[in-house]
Amino acid sequence: MIEFRSVSKSYGTTQALDSLSCVIPVGATVGLIGPNGSGKTTALRLLTTLIPPTSGDVIVAGHSVNEQPAAVRNLIGYMPDTFGVYESMTATEYLDFYARCGRMPRAARAITIPAILGRVGLIDAAQTAVMSLSRGMAQRLSLGRALLHDPAILVLDEPASGLDPRARIELRSLLHELHQHGKTILISSHILSDLADLCTHMLILEHGKTIAYDTLANLTNATRQQTIQVSVLDEVPAFAAIVATHGYTSQQSPDDACTYTLHGSNAPADRAALLYALIQAGITVHAFAAAESALEQAFLQMTSAAQQAQEVPHA
Amino acid sequence: MHNLNPILLRELRGRLRTPRSYWLLCGALLLVTTISMLLYSADYASMDGQSSFNGTSGHTVFLALVFTALIAVNVIAPMMAAGSIAGERERQTFDLILLTQMRPIDIVLGKVAATMAYCLLFVTALTPLMAITFLIGGVDIGELAIQYIIIMSSALLYTCIGVYWSTRTQTAITATGYAFATILSMLLVLPILVLVLPTLLPAIFAENTNTWMHIMLAIHPYASIIFTQESLRTASIWSEAYIINGSTFVGPAMWLLTMAVSWFWSCTAVVLSIRRLTPDSGKGTS
Incomplete structure (x- = not known):
């Protein structure tokens, strides 16, 4: 369970997030929607411990982002809105690098990396240089990286941005599959039709304020x-x-x-x-x-x- | 390879796989070779047909090689180090590393080690040229080792300065600018102070100019090479005489001072870099 407890974040005089409070049940897929600058990315980055809240706290499976950020990070797989590229790395090396950074033992890496590549449909691109992957393939690789340590929670920031229709459909079906495997998913997107298809809950933000948080069924x-x-x-x-x-x-x-x-x-x-x-x-x-x-x-x-x-x- | 810091491994692979690194290494080696060849030719020509296989020629070429290598390392080290963390921020890959189990100390040491490994590769590539001067004569193996130590100590310090600025800035170009500004200040301001202080504070500096000069310029690798060359001819390899208020004291040799001061400031820069990346500081992660 994830609980946002009156979480606020400000940058100087700009209030990026204003007293966000909500409880996300285990296994839910929560869509974050709102115009640009509404605080979606800020909320997701606070949850991932990448930025500290100005006030309030986020509790992730009993761990506070303020007090136990390392424990929270172990529970979360994060896919940012942009895919950072390391030149001259193959897809396998890319995953191997992050698996090593996550201190995954060699034997586990040998099993996990091909399995992840298979899961995200990139087994044929295993030896392809990351920088030459299409946008859709790169997004799937990024999702694969987020899944490396089998996190209970997936945080996806604009995962479908810039994808062509086929890649969007493939990503959506992959997220459906992950939801069925019991992952709690938080996903921000501007593509409302995708969210309507994927999400069990919706969080609507505007100017950092919570406009609504409810199940998709209740809201619609x-x-x-x-x-x-x-x-x-x-x-x-x-x-x-x-x-x-x-x-x-x-x-x-x-x-x-x-x-x-x-x-x-x-x-x-x-x-x-x-x-x-x-x-x-x-x-x-x-x-x-x-x-x-x-x-x-x-x-x-x-x-x-x-x-x-x-x-x-x-x- | 299994237990190697993943940041170090990735940096080495990433750097050595790009044509830029290959051409940078080739260009620097070509520069050093050309300079040593020109000096050797000039020295040979000035001898008016006498045998050039003597200590003076070997020593001149050796010093030219050392200085050129030092200049090259002083450019390569901060340039590569300054882009290391700021470049990750620009590529937006840094957040993903912070979310793994890599600690700030692993990240900083990985970046420092990667740059140092590249500098070591460059200095090692110069070994055949250095060996020629050794074979010509006029240079002994201890002298060669000491100059390598000064070059690598200086590379370490400038790498750590580069990494420190890299943790403080958002772009590689800004970090590079700050790193070079810091290094140039050290290289230019210290000699000026050494010249000016005896005039400004004669009571303290005038009588002990030699001692103060050694202490203040210990962090200056170019001065250190010159002083070391001088003292190797007159004193022990490990120690030299310092005059304080008319009394003579035996202290560590200049190159030992250089090594100690470089390591001290390198460690300080590493500690400050780690502090910048520690999430509790709320600066490095945002």
């Missing part, structure tokens, strides 16, 4: 029930006014002026009344359904609500 259900996606044939200036009279707020899609996301009552009667009113007003509705990408909606709704709350004191 709450949003899905209150969100309707409406598509009309032509742009209608009066659309917002009509939906507002029925107690719904509307948000026009930035990509498509004829698509709206509505938030409001989830009662079937209210929705039916709204649809009827739109048709009565002569609006040609060709799609009217609960929002499909619930995680994206949850994220947008929660972060914009937080933004509005933040703007109120300034108004």
